[in-house]
Amino acid sequence: MLLAGCAALRWRPRGPLVPVDPPALEDDLDLASLRTALERNRPAAARSAGERLLAILTATTDPRARRDAVADAFRVMRVRDPVLLTAYYEPELTARLAADDTFRHPLYARPPDLVDVDPRELDRDCRCRRAAGRLAGGRLTPYPTRGEIDAGALAGRGLELAWAADPIDVFVLHVQGSGLLRLEDGRLLGIRYAGTNGRPFRSIVHALAARGLVPEGRGTMPEIRRALASLAPEEQAAVLATDERYTFFRLADGGAVGSLGAELTPGRSIATDPQLVPPGTVAYLASPSARRFVVSQDTGAAIRGAHADLFLGPGADAEARAGRMRERGGLYLLTPR
Numbered sequence: 001m002l003l004a005g006c007a008a009l010r011w012r013p014r015g016p017l018v019p020v021d022p023p024a025l026e027d028d029l030d031l032a033s034l035r036t037a038l039e040r041n042r043p044a045a046a047r048s049a050g051e052r053l054l055a056i057l058t059a060t061t062d063p064r065a066r067r068d069a070v071a072d073a074f075r076v077m078r079v080r081d082p083v084l085l086t087a088y089y090e091p092e093l094t095a096r097l098a099a100d101d102t103f104r105h106p107l108y109a110r111p112p113d114l115v116d117v118d119p120r121e122l123d124r125d126c127r128c129r130r131a132a133g134r135l136a137g138g139r140l141t142p143y144p145t146r147g148e149i150d151a152g153a154l155a156g157r158g159l160e161l162a163w164a165a166d167p168i169d170v171f172v173l174h175v176q177g178s179g180l181l182r183l184e185d186g187r188l189l190g191i192r193y194a195g196t197n198g199r200p201f202r203s204i205v206h207a208l209a210a211r212g213l214v215p216e217g218r219g220t221m222p223e224i225r226r227a228l229a230s231l232a233p234e235e236q237a238a239v240l241a242t243d244e245r246y247t248f249f250r251l252a253d254g255g256a257v258g259s260l261g262a263e264l265t266p267g268r269s270i271a272t273d274p275q276l277v278p279p280g281t282v283a284y285l286a287s288p289s290a291r292r293f294v295v296s297q298d299t300g301a302a303i304r305g306a307h308a309d310l311f312l313g314p315g316a317d318a319e320a321r322a323g324r325m326r327e328r329g330g331l332y333l334l335t336p337r
Contacts, residue, residue, distance in 0.1 A: 015051035022070050022332060024063035025284060026291045029267055031057060037265035037295045038282065046280030049336055053282055053293070074334035079276065081306040085287050087308050087325040088176055088271065088300070089318035090256050092188075095162040095171040095181040103163040105170050107181075108154055110194040110248040127275065132198025143197035147241030155156060161191065161251055168228050171204075171240055172221065174247040177300070178256040180314055192252045199244035201301030204228075207242040220323035245301055256311070258298030266313030271298035273305055277333065285310070287329040306331060 014335075016184040027034070034057070038050030056069040096103040110156045114136055119128035133140040144153040148235075150167075162181055164170050177193040188323065205224065209216040213227035227234055255263045258271070260279050267290075270283060285308070294310065303309050312318040 001184045001309060010225040011259075017077040017333065018080050020076055020078040020332065022067050022074075022076050022284070022334075023286060025057075025070060025293075026063045026286075027057070027293055028290060029292045033145070033265055033268050034293050035072075037268035037297070040262040040265065041280055041282075041295055041297065042260045042262050043280060046134060046282075049334075050282055052336065057085075057293075069337040070334070073337060075337055077333045079306050079331035079333070080327045083331040084284070084307045085325065085327050085329050086307070086309050087312050087322035089189035089312045089322045090314035091172050091176050091179040091319065092182055092314060092316075093164055093166070093173060093179060095164050095189075096184060097162055097173045099160070099163045099263065101163045102168050103162045105167050106157045107153075107162045107164060107170065107173070108149070108248050111154060111157070111159060111251060114195060114197070114248070116195065116198075129275075132196060143162075144246075145197070145199055145241070145244040147237075147244070149197070149246050150237060150241065161249055167236065167240065168225055171228075172225070173249075174245075177247060190254060191249045192253050192257055194248045194250040196248065196301070197244075197246040199246065201245045202243045203302070204239050204243050207239045211239075218326070221319060222323050256314075258311075260297050262297050264297060264311045265295070266311060266318070268294050269294070270294045271300045271303050271309040271311070272296045272331075273303050273307065274299055276305060277331070281333060283308070284332065285329065288327050289325060 038047060038054060041047050041050055052073055053070070056066060060069070063270045095107070096307065099106070113134045116131060117140060119126045119131070131140065133143050135141070139149055142232065173191070179191050180246060181189040181191050183189065204212055205217070205219045208214045208219065208224065208227045214223050219227070228239065231239065258264050258269060270285070272281070277296050279296060283294045283296060285292050285294050290310070298309075298311065300309055310325065312322050
């Protein structure tokens with residue numbers, strides 16, 4: 001089950017929430033990593049609630065004593081529906097800073113004409129989601145789709161940050177939102193999320209299932225990679241184009257950064273739906289594979305409703321573990337008393 005401790009934020013719960021008592025609060029990771037995640041948390045009020053939680057966890061290691069102390073310090077609300085727990089990671093791909101016959105698939109920087117709009121800036125009660133596009137005639141119009149961009153819609157504008165050899169690697173980087181580039185001289189460069197074209201996310205699993213390559217309704221990342229690799233280039237491009245959403249990047253040092261602008265902590269940071277879980281929420285995760293405190297520091301196009309996505313960090317091992325994680329739990333939100 002997932003116990004979310006809302007930071008000291010003034011917010012009105014959105015979604016089907018019910019008051020409950022917290023479970024016994026074990027933690028299968030070291031306290032230092034949680035401290036790191038909480039210190040990186042935003043806004044500042046969220047860090048204040050994190051300090052209150054750390055004081056409780058430092059005072060006792062007994063799960064039931066922690067439960068009682070948390071119940072005294074916070075009002076607990078649980079998401080009524082079971083929470084789907086998945087995981088994401090930071091992929092590493094071989095890349096070059098200049099194109100050649102092999103490395104010819106671009107990774108694009110954010111275009112200067114891309115505009116983000118948050119309707120809630122104008123109306124706090126609006127349940128609308130953020131939108132992106134470009135201005136034309138004083139109106140926000142859709143940005144080119146993945147298929148259009150892959151076909152050259154942005155070519156020649158000097159937006160190329162780097163070049164990859166494998167379009168599947170590029171697509172995986174788009175889905176994960178952040179990664180590492182390994183250059184020819186062995187250097188690693190961080191490549192970080194800088195926005196999307198605003199088009200809706202659509203899982204390519206549907207297109208692969210229609211071709212009999214993966215089961216309908218689900219597919220792990222290793223399965224998706226193998227299915228894509230089995231297709232001819234033209235068919236592969238057609239499948240990728242069914243997901244119209246396209247991600248733009250920036251080069252940066254340091255670790256992966258979530259939607260709050262805070263660096264993510266492997267095993268401690270989660271992505272959630274901001275219409276259900278306030279950004280900066282501290283959470284307790286109790287699932288078949290993990291029992292630990294985590295912090296909501298990211299969002300994602302595929303993360304809607306009762307769904308939490310656990311960040312596992314960089315590398316092949318993280319990719320393998322992320323591909324296997326799909327389980328149910330619960331989500332509990334906390335507001336300080």
